[in-house]
């Protein structure tokens with residue numbers, strides 16, 4: 001039985017779009033397939049090690065974190081949605097995972113006091129965060145020297161990806177070069193990017209659309225942690 005590690009700030013985890021979506025989140029096969037692809041790319045790119053502690057932010061129901069768990073010492077799932085974390089906690093309990101835990105954490109409000117990790121991962125989360133600079137600064141403060149941030153998200157898109165166009169979307173994807181430049185501004189080094197997946201789905205009018213998903217990685221400080229650099233391929 002694992003213990004949720006909730007931050008002291010309140011109120012968190014109040015009902016939101018993602019609380020409502022949590023119970024049916026895993027039913028979409030595209031999400032499961034994408035999590036596997038992104039996890040595979042992160043393993044190769046970051047050179048994950050069994051002595052490393054990883055936090056997966058915007059963790060959702062844990063699709064990505066569960067795929068990464070065999071490659072590291074521990075995985076923490078951070079999310080601002082209590083509904084998402086409840087689903088994940090049920091998975092953790094059912095599988096008796098002692099090296100996985102949940103963390104109620106709002107990237108737009110919370111401070112990373114007392115948190116230290118070797119790897120931070122985020123899959124389709126950054127575009128839901130209001131302040132990208134604040135998010136990157138938060139990542140920097142949470143990473144141990146030489147730690148690696150791995151951000152998977154959409155390339156800049158015309159605003160058709162989220163059909164409801166809801167208030168929880170703050171960015172219509174990202175320009176990879178600009179994101180890497182932001183990381184550099186915050187002291188990250190060796191930023192690089194690859195396309196790791198392409199989401200195919202129709203927009204509101206029924207028009208088929210393709211949305212490439214990138215993985216941008218960068219190192220917090222130096223290169224002493226065995227970062228494997230930009231060259232990898234997907235199988």
Ligand SMILES: C[S@@+](CC[C@H](N)C(=O)[O-])C[C@H]1O[C@@H](n2cnc3c(N)ncnc32)[C@H](O)[C@@H]1O
Pocket residue numbers: 018031035057058059060061063064078079080081084105106107108122123124125128129
């Ligand atoms: C599109 S979902 C992606 C979920 C998961 N990474 C996946 O790929 O299945 C975005 C996730 O980010 C979380 N999220 C949104 N805003 C957040 C914030 N400010 N702080 C932390 N998590 C947030 C949501 O609750 C949701 O679980």
